[in-house]
Amino acid sequence: MREVAIIGVGIHPWGELWGDSLRTIWTRAALAALDDAGVDRVDAITVGCMSGGMFVGQEHLGALLADELGMAGTAAMRVESACASGGMALRAGFAEVAAGLADIVLVTGVEKMTDVSGDEATAALATAADAETEVFYGATFPGLYAMMARSHMAKYGTTAEQLAAVAVKNHTHGMLNPNAQYRRRVTVDEVLGSTMVAAPLHILDCSPITDGAAAVVIAEISVARRLAKGRPLVKISGVGSATDRMALHSRADMAALPSTTLAAERAYAMAQRKPADVHLAEVHDCFTIAEIMVLEALGFCRPGEGAAQAPSGRTALGGERPVNTSGGLKSKGHPVGATGVAQVIEIVTQLRGEAGERQVKGARVGLTQNMGGTGASSVVHILEVAS
Amino acid sequence: MREVAIIGVGIHPWGELWGDSLRTIWTRAALAALDDAGVDRVDAITVGCMSGGMFVGQEHLGALLADELGMAGTAAMRVESACASGGMALRAGFAEVAAGLADIVLVTGVEKMTDVSGDEATAALATAADAETEVFYGATFPGLYAMMARSHMAKYGTTAEQLAAVAVKNHTHGMLNPNAQYRRRVTVDEVLGSTMVAAPLHILDCSPITDGAAAVVIAEISVARRLAKGRPLVKISGVGSATDRMALHSRADMAALPSTTLAAERAYAMAQRKPADVHLAEVHDCFTIAEIMVLEALGFCRPGEGAAQAPSGRTALGGERPVNTSGGLKSKGHPVGATGVAQVIEIVTQLRGEAGERQVKGARVGLTQNMGGTGASSVVHILEVAS
Numbered sequence: 162m163r164e165v166a167i168i169g170v171g172i173h174p175w176g177e178l179w180g181d182s183l184r185t186i187w188t189r190a191a192l193a194a195l196d197d198a199g200v201d202r203v204d205a206i207t208v209g210c211m212s213g214g215m216f217v218g219q220e221h222l223g224a225l226l227a228d229e230l231g232m233a234g235t236a237a238m239r240v241e242s243a244c245a246s247g248g249m250a251l252r253a254g255f256a257e258v259a260a261g262l263a264d265i266v267l268v269t270g271v272e273k274m275t276d277v278s279g280d281e282a283t284a285a286l287a288t289a290a291d292a293e294t295e296v297f298y299g300a301t302f303p304g305l306y307a308m309m310a311r312s313h314m315a316k317y318g319t320t321a322e323q324l325a326a327v328a329v330k331n332h333t334h335g336m337l338n339p340n341a342q343y344r345r346r347v348t349v350d351e352v353l354g355s356t357m358v359a360a361p362l363h364i365l366d367c368s369p370i371t372d373g374a375a376a377v378v379i380a381e382i383s384v385a386r387r388l389a390k391g392r393p394l395v396k397i398s399g400v401g402s403a404t405d406r407m408a409l410h411s412r413a414d415m416a417a418l419p420s421t422t423l424a425a426e427r428a429y430a431m432a433q434r435k436p437a438d439v440h441l442a443e444v445h446d447c448f449t450i451a452e453i454m455v456l457e458a459l460g461f462c463r464p465g466e467g468a469a470q471a472p473s474g475r476t477a478l479g480g481e482r483p484v485n486t487s488g489g490l491k492s493k494g495h496p497v498g499a500t501g502v503a504q505v506i507e508i509v510t511q512l513r514g515e516a517g518e519r520q521v522k523g524a525r526v527g528l529t530q531n532m533g534g535t536g537a538s539s540v541v542h543i544l545e546v547a548s
Numbered sequence: 549m550r551e552v553a554i555i556g557v558g559i560h561p562w563g564e565l566w567g568d569s570l571r572t573i574w575t576r577a578a579l580a581a582l583d584d585a586g587v588d589r590v591d592a593i594t595v596g597c598m599s600g601g602m603f604v605g606q607e608h609l610g611a612l613l614a615d616e617l618g619m620a621g622t623a624a625m626r627v628e629s630a631c632a633s634g635g636m637a638l639r640a641g642f643a644e645v646a647a648g649l650a651d652i653v654l655v656t657g658v659e660k661m662t663d664v665s666g667d668e669a670t671a672a673l674a675t676a677a678d679a680e681t682e683v684f685y686g687a688t689f690p691g692l693y694a695m696m697a698r699s700h701m702a703k704y705g706t707t708a709e710q711l712a713a714v715a716v717k718n719h720t721h722g723m724l725n726p727n728a729q730y731r732r733r734v735t736v737d738e739v740l741g742s743t744m745v746a747a748p749l750h751i752l753d754c755s756p757i758t759d760g761a762a763a764v765v766i767a768e769i770s771v772a773r774r775l776a777k778g779r780p781l782v783k784i785s786g787v788g789s790a791t792d793r794m795a796l797h798s799r800a801d802m803a804a805l806p807s808t809t810l811a812a813e814r815a816y817a818m819a820q821r822k823p824a825d826v827h828l829a830e831v832h833d834c835f836t837i838a839e840i841m842v843l844e845a846l847g848f849c850r851p852g853e854g855a856a857q858a859p860s861g862r863t864a865l866g867g868e869r870p871v872n873t874s875g876g877l878k879s880k881g882h883p884v885g886a887t888g889v890a891q892v893i894e895i896v897t898q899l900r901g902e903a904g905e906r907q908v909k910g911a912r913v914g915l916t917q918n919m920g921g922t923g924a925s926s927v928v929h930i931l932e933v934a935s
Contacts (some may be wrong), residue, residue: 162647162648162649163647182680184680205789211607212601212607213675214599214601214602214672214675215601215602215607217679218675218679218683219675219678219679220598220599220602220628220630220675220676221628221629221630221675221676221677221794221920221921221924221925222628223628223629223636223791223925224629224630224791224792224794224920224921224924224925225678225794225924227791228791228792228793228794228795228798228924229794232791233791233792233793233794233924234790234791234792234806234807234810235790235791236789236790236791236811236814237629237789237791237925238627238628238629238636238639238640238789238925239627239628239629240625240626240627240628240640241607241608241609241610241625241626241627241628242608242610242611242624242625242626243607243608243611249610249625252625252649253625253627253640253643255647255649256640256643256644256646256647256649257643257647259643259647259648259649260549260550260642260643260644260646260647260648261549261646261647262549262639262642262643262646262787285601288600288601288605288606288607288608289607289608290608291606291612292604292605292606293569293571296605400649402592402623402625403621403622403623404610404611404614404615404619404620404621404622404623404624405611405615405620405621406615406620407608407611407612407615407616407620408615411615419621420621423621424623427623533608533611534608534611537608537611537612537615538608538610538611538624538625
């Protein structure tokens with residue numbers, strides 16, 4: 162298998178971008194990544210997007226966006242795995258380069274979520290759950306994750322304060338990220354005092370609705386070395402993807418995320434790494450409970466110990482293994498198709514030593530974990546400074 | 549690059565399947581393909597689908613369908629390039645096997661189009677065009693392809709009778725295909741006398757709205773050889789994909805399909821083949837004019853000569869290079885996400901010598917061409933009997 166490295170990253174400030182269209186924000190990120198990589202052509206483009214159809218009435222984003230970028234002709238496709246679409250777009254791009262179908266691929270993610278009403282956005286997001294056995298009966302994602310939280314509380318004694326500590330940590334990190342949607346501190350009391358969405362999840366336990374895009378340029382490693390211009394080169398050493406039963410009620414244990422465990426095992430095996438080798442991670446904190454369960458699934462701690470991580474400071478900047486230094490989905494925002502790509506951008510920025518105030522010192526191995534639905538899809542990447 | 553072969557195919561009778569859901573028809577095709585391949589596990593699944601969101605209110609089809617098949621855990625993703633989604637799903641699966649991320653991949657396509665009204669289906673399909681500069685002004689695909697037909701007529705003298713001859717040929721072929729939606733003969737007079745949809749395209753110049761799924765199992769070639777059990781093995785020798793300007797009005801020539809030309813050049817180069825080497829082809833006849841323009845773009849004839857192919861008999865069964873022996877989109881039906889995979893099934897069936905009444909004698913090299921929108925995306929595969 163050919164080795165693959167990341168040679169450029171591009172993002173822009175996320176938020177409620179009512180003045181910009183999907184194609185505008187995507188092009189902004191794509192141009193930034195191409196500029197960072199120092200290339201003006203690529204062999205292929207992948208676009209992670211959950212629902213161009215339901216959010217903006219536009220499918221066929223591969224061709225549309227290649228054209229928008231002035232690159233009509235270039236092979237392009239969209240990849241969708243609900244909120245894991247961005248991570249899967251990287252996996253698809255990786256496969257093209259690793260196989261030799263392409264030397265350089267522009268991997269992107271985008272979602273424009275605020276052009277529809279909140280109700281319409283909730284309905285669009287709900288299509289990531291099982292339409293026949295979950296959505297039909299009224300389930301939405303806050304409700305489903307609330308059941309996962311209740312289950313974790315019942316099984317392990319997890320508390321609302323521990324959930325809130327995840328939000329506090331990620332907002333503290335997000336204040337240092339100029340591209341984050343909500344750059345403001347929150348306290349445990351503010352989280353616990355905020356509107357209850359689906360008990361035990363308050364609104365400050367939930368990631369927001371966001372417009373945003375993200376892009377990275379990947380290349381076969383010898384091509385990447387030629388283009389690195391002295392900067393540290395970040396290679397993709399592990400790729401793992403897995404699914405789980407679609408409906409939450411079909412699973413044996415609502416307090417676990419086996420698709421993330423399986424995806425991580427596959428990525429660790431490919432990279433010949435173990436959890437202890439990972440210096441920092443970006444994980445899918447769509448709700449505070451998700452970060453807790455993901456830390457357990459990745460093997461960063463034992464089952465039941467995830468809730469203690471944020472309160473102890475171990476996952477904060479300056480802690481033993483910082484998690485979501487970008488602010489995570491919680492503070493940075495969660496344009497669903499873009500999230501998985503933005504996670505990779507944060508790790509690359511850290512491994513290059515270019516993260517400024519939020520730099521994790523000595524970081525050489527990072528991990529991203531992106532998931533769809535209530536964990537029916539997971540994708541994990543391991544990134545390392547290439548020697 | 550690792551070599552990749554097709555070891556199983558599965559399809560079912562297409563049509564207006566009001567009693568079956570998307571997941572039911574997909575599973576029927578997937579199980580048939582796994583049975584044909586003689587395997588009960590795969591390393592990954594790809595699902596080509598244009599708009600699960602707009603047609604059936606269900607995104608996240610990778611995880612949903614892996615679970616439906618009893619294969620939760622398996623890596624799975626959806627691929628979308630409008631009506632080229634099926635072909636792109638094969639390209640994505642090919643990349644995974646060629647790279648070594650997977651040894652065996654289940655490549656599928658599906659669309660359930662009749663659960664919504666005709667107006668809703670037209671609106672969903674229109675999202676394959678440019679929402680801002682085409683759809684907003686009222687353009688739909690029959691109208692856009694009508695402009696392409698008018699342009700071809702003006703430039704090359706193509707006639708309505710020549711368009712009709714494509715429909716006549718493909719319906720004649722489709723009568724021999726037990727899985728085709730419209731297994732009935734039509735005559736030139738019937739086509740010309742049928743309802744005008746968008747001049748010069750009559751309703752019998754248009755492919756129908758269809759529910760259907762299709763699946764193939766691909767494998768690394770040494771794995772494939774072990775599983776072949778004496779049957780001829782079909783390898784994927786060429787893969788090519790390309791885009792074009794999204795909006796029809798942005799293109800220099802509305803009577804040409806440069807994305808198909810470019811995709812074909814890439815596939816021919818990879819396979820070290822030329823048009824003359826191809827014994828039969830399945831091409832994207834979403835409208836009769838499309839088949840004519842595709843034959844020119846693939847290099848099967850010169851620009852302007854496409855319209856003479858069907859009337860001369862050259863593209864009919866028994867002709868020098870049969871095209872759309874399955875009945876094509878026109879007779880077999882066009883469940884948009886499934887079409888590209890079904891094309892591959894027809895070629896594999898022919899190359900194995902298992903096509904019965906519609907067998908092309910001595911066929912050893914076949915080609916599939918699948919496209920999205922008015923040709924903003926094209927994907928071409930070259931398939932050959934492995935020696």
